[in-house]
Amino acid sequence: MRRTPFLSITTALLVVSASLPAQERAIAIRGGTVLPVSGPAIPNGTVVIRGGKVVAVGANVQVPSGAEIVDASGKYVMPGVVDAASYIGLSDGDLNEPTDPMTPQNRVFEAYNPFGTFGSGQPAPLRNKEALSGGVTSQYLAPADAQLLGGQGAVLKTAGATLDALVVREPAAIDIALGTPPKAPARAANRDPFTRMAEAAMLRQLFIKAQEYQRNKSSNATLPKDLGMEALGKLLRKEIPARIQANNATDIRTALRLAQEFNFDVIIDGGAGAWDMKDELAAKKVSVVLGQVSHPYVSNEEIPDKEDYPKPDERLAGRLTNAGIPTALATFSRAFSTLAPAGTGKWLLIDAALAAGYGMTDDQVLKAVTLVPAQILGVADRVGSLEVGKDADVVVLDGPPLSVKTWVQRVYVNGELVYTK
Amino acid sequence: MIRATRLLATAITATAALTLPLRAQVGAILVRGGTIHTAAGAPITNGSVLIRDGKIVAVGTNVSAPAGARIIDATGKTVIPGMIDNHSHIGAKSTDLNDSPMLIGPQHRFLDALDWNDPDFQDAMEGGVTTIVTGPGSGENVSGMAVVIKTFGTDYSKRMLLEKGGMKFAMGPKGRNRYPATAMGVAANLRQYLIKTQEYMAAQKKWEDDGKKGNPPARDLGYEAMADVLTHKTYVRAHVHAATDIMTLLRLKDEFGFDLALHHSTEAYKVAPEIAKRGVTAVVLPLGDRIGLSDDAMAGPYILWKAGVKIAMHTDAPVINQKWLRLCAALAMRYGIPDEEALKMVTANAAEIARVSDHVGTIATGKDADLVIFNGPWYEPKSRIDFVIGDGQVVYDRSKEGK
Numbered sequence: 151m152r153r154t155p156f157l158s159i160t161t162a163l164l165v166v167s168a169s170l171p172a173q174e175r176a177i178a179i180r181g182g183t184v185l186p187v188s189g190p191a192i193p194n195g196t197v198v199i200r201g202g203k204v205v206a207v208g209a210n211v212q213v214p215s216g217a218e219i220v221d222a223s224g225k226y227v228m229p230g231v232v233d234a235a236s237y238i239g240l241s242d243g244d245l246n247e248p249t250d251p252m253t254p255q256n257r258v259f260e261a262y263n264p265f266g267t268f269g270s271g272q273p274a275p276l277r278n279k280e281a282l283s284g285g286v287t288s289q290y291l292a293p294a295d296a297q298l299l300g301g302q303g304a305v306l307k308t309a310g311a312t313l314d315a316l317v318v319r320e321p322a323a324i325d326i327a328l329g330t331p332p333k334a335p336a337r338a339a340n341r342d343p344f345t346r347m348a349e350a351a352m353l354r355q356l357f358i359k360a361q362e363y364q365r366n367k368s369s370n371a372t373l374p375k376d377l378g379m380e381a382l383g384k385l386l387r388k389e390i391p392a393r394i395q396a397n398n399a400t401d402i403r404t405a406l407r408l409a410q411e412f413n414f415d416v417i418i419d420g421g422a423g424a425w426d427m428k429d430e431l432a433a434k435k436v437s438v439v440l441g442q443v444s445h446p447y448v449s450n451e452e453i454p455d456k457e458d459y460p461k462p463d464e465r466l467a468g469r470l471t472n473a474g475i476p477t478a479l480a481t482f483s484r485a486f487s488t489l490a491p492a493g494t495g496k497w498l499l500i501d502a503a504l505a506a507g508y509g510m511t512d513d514q515v516l517k518a519v520t521l522v523p524a525q526i527l528g529v530a531d532r533v534g535s536l537e538v539g540k541d542a543d544v545v546v547l548d549g550p551p552l553s554v555k556t557w558v559q560r561v562y563v564n565g566e567l568v569y570t571k
Numbered sequence: 572m573i574r575a576t577r578l579l580a581t582a583i584t585a586t587a588a589l590t591l592p593l594r595a596q597v598g599a600i601l602v603r604g605g606t607i608h609t610a611a612g613a614p615i616t617n618g619s620v621l622i623r624d625g626k627i628v629a630v631g632t633n634v635s636a637p638a639g640a641r642i643i644d645a646t647g648k649t650v651i652p653g654m655i656d657n658h659s660h661i662g663a664k665s666t667d668l669n670d671s672p673m674l675i676g677p678q679h680r681f682l683d684a685l686d687w688n689d690p691d692f693q694d695a696m697e698g699g700v701t702t703i704v705t706g707p708g709s710g711e712n713v714s715g716m717a718v719v720i721k722t723f724g725t726d727y728s729k730r731m732l733l734e735k736g737g738m739k740f741a742m743g744p745k746g747r748n749r750y751p752a753t754a755m756g757v758a759a760n761l762r763q764y765l766i767k768t769q770e771y772m773a774a775q776k777k778w779e780d781d782g783k784k785g786n787p788p789a790r791d792l793g794y795e796a797m798a799d800v801l802t803h804k805t806y807v808r809a810h811v812h813a814a815t816d817i818m819t820l821l822r823l824k825d826e827f828g829f830d831l832a833l834h835h836s837t838e839a840y841k842v843a844p845e846i847a848k849r850g851v852t853a854v855v856l857p858l859g860d861r862i863g864l865s866d867d868a869m870a871g872p873y874i875l876w877k878a879g880v881k882i883a884m885h886t887d888a889p890v891i892n893q894k895w896l897r898l899c900a901a902l903a904m905r906y907g908i909p910d911e912e913a914l915k916m917v918t919a920n921a922a923e924i925a926r927v928s929d930h931v932g933t934i935a936t937g938k939d940a941d942l943v944i945f946n947g948p949w950y951e952p953k954s955r956i957d958f959v960i961g962d963g964q965v966v967y968d969r970s971k972e973g974k
Contacts, residue, residue: 280865283866444891444892444895444898445891445892461690462892497902500898500902500952501952503951503952503953504952504953506952506953507952507953507954507955508955552952552953553951554898554901554902554904554905554950554951554952555904555905555950557905
């Protein structure tokens with residue numbers, strides 16, 4: 151067993167990262183069908199977690215003495231779902247700056263308000279009950295699409311002891327939107343951008359300015375610090391990628407062109423027209439984060455502008471995946487009704503299940519909401535699969551994860567039981 | 572994707588963009604060997620449905636095919652009635668849904684904005700939704716008359732099931748800088764209009780009772796349309812979320828005696844007994860995965876059903892794509908509604924609430940031959956639709972669609 155050396159590493163991590171809840175007593179989730187996602191299903195398998203990490207996964211796992219035993223016989227055990235795009239936890243007034251189309255200095259983390267919209271009614275500990283009830287344990291949050299460049303996105307857990315403990319990666323990306331959404335408020339205010347041409351030109355000018363800033367900074371130590379330019383420096387040095395919302399082929403081309411000109415990594419959000427661009431996406435190894443299968447419109451409008459979207463095609467996720475393009479299925483969810491707290495993360499698995507009728511295997515669908523988004527978000531070292539050494543984000547379900555009748559029964563985040571049905 | 576029947580359609584109509592059931596080969600079809608969920612009784616395993624001339628002529632375990640009938644083998648498959656979406660807004664431009672300055676506009680008819688060739692109908696049909704109620708939006712307190720139509724075919728007169736498909740009310744202040752800006756104002760305004768309608772009807776009746784002497788009273792399209800509501804020729808379809816607004820509608824119903832169906836009905840579960848004792852029906856909030864609702868609200872349909880309220884599901888399309896209507900019922904099942912009851916909420920109940928149950932909603936002899944054949948349980952996301960039969964014709968055949 152590699153358990154012992156591993157535990158010592160975990161313990162060391164815990165000392166450094168005191169915000170993680172230390173679960174010294176091991177928990178063994180035993181007897182269920184374990185879906186590690188990174189490998190084949192393990193019937194009658196066991197998952198052992200301790201110290202906030204997965205310490206063992208398999209069919210013949212020795213359960214540490216004194217471990218809490220969770221009987222999962224007849225149930226399914228899988229890694230926490232990763233929602234690669236969400237706005238849950240952000241209030242409407244904090245989604246976008248209304249007066250400035252480009253604000254790279256803005257960090258979504260600083261608008262994240264779990265108290266207002268987590269739905270638990272409790273000030274602490276922090277629980278996004280709606281997302282947890284769908285098995286979602288990590289999500290990417292970012293400013294919304296009413297600006298060209300809203301700011302910096304973050305990958306956050308859906309439960310934790312403190313706000314800082316939620317952070318998986320921050321900043322995780324520079325968040326950009328092309329197409330109609332940034333034009334609409336600009337037109338209403340009679341300012342740029344009115345057109346797609348202006349969108350591209352404004353972004354290009356901003357990136358040039360950021361290049362000049364980085365150059366000046368390296369030769370002039372006393373250059374006044376500009377927070378936005380600093381953030382864009384991370385993009386230009388490929389420390390973080392750009393997440394560019396681009397749905398039709400025109401916008402996807404613009405996104406790829408900008409990434410090539412300024413040599414940054416890019417992830418396509420929305421991507422409804424990605425099949426038209428499959429060859430270039432595959433050649434450039436660009437990933438795609440699609441919206442819901444049943445509702446692929448990722449913009450905020452109740453009735454989206456059809457100009458941005460080709461006709462919805464449920465085959466898209468399967469076709470892209472099988473063409474070798476890493477493709478995640480995400481919710482892009484946000485509050486819709488003031489009468490009910492939003493939390494469509496709870497339906498991510500059920501929505502993704504639709505893709506299994508359209509050319510994806512069950513395994514591919516599960517990956518598209520766990521390991522693939524974790525890889526796209528650059529956090530696969532911590533989440534996305536049940537593997538030794540990863541965060542103990544574990545979901546226990548009472549049936550196969552892609553059935554509409556299945557309920558999430560237990561969710562562990564960082565080894566802590568944070569949700570029970 | 573073009574089928575022979577469709578090519579023929581193109582030849583005879585300039586605008587044919589839709590699939591359509593042509594009568595080129597009027598013949599019997601026997602759907603054989605599936606599990607038949609009739610929405611009118613227990614499921615029939617290894618059952619068959621015989622259809623001819625657009626109608627269902629036999630249902631059961633012992634139905635044989637007449638000579639020359641096309642056989643569709645449904646062994647291992649699931650057969651349900653063509654689904655009915657009780658509330659949507661497709662077939663018209665979004666700018667034609669609301670005449671917001673009007674506030675109360677019962678004279679508006681969705682039919683006058685309807686594009687029968689809207690591609691959304693094809694999408695709905697491919698999702699097994701063969702009949703829909705589509706109508707004006709909720710930008711006014713009364714926004715006009717909906718229609719009940721089929722989603723397939725080019726013979727518009729055949730597609731039209733009910734021209735007076737329900738009068739749309741929408742409760743709740745609309746946030747305008749004018750009267751009424753409160754729930755109180757909306758209630759008073761509606762009550763005043765209904766009283767004026769009664770007075771209009773009384774004046775008309777007096778003129779008739781007096782022997783129609785002299786000029787008739789001046790006609791008013793709005794009061795005329797609302798008179799159809801008060802004389803039960805049609806009913807009120809009320810967009811409503813809050814429990815307080817539901818109670819206002821129930822009071823107005825008590826006062827004026829109209830027939831009422833609640834729509835969206837988000838907080839209806841909070842006043843379920845009040846709704847049940849009046850026999851009012853409810854079309855419940857779209858439970859599609861786009862709309863993130865708390866478990867309390869998601870369990871609302873179950874609470875209404877338990878209280879004895881007749882309920883149906885809706886997509887509010889284009890809010891949720893109409894083809895996923897079945898998922899609304901599937902999600903409601905998670906909260907306790909039994910399988911066959913959930914099916915009724917997208918078939919039989921939906922037809923009754925839409926007042927078209929003489930034609931559609933169940934698999935029964937004499938009903939329109941609208942059927943959907945799935946390759947698995949109708950409620951599972953992974954299941955696919957193999958065939959849609961509309962008015963006795965195969966209008967969708969997955970094997971020919973390349974999907």
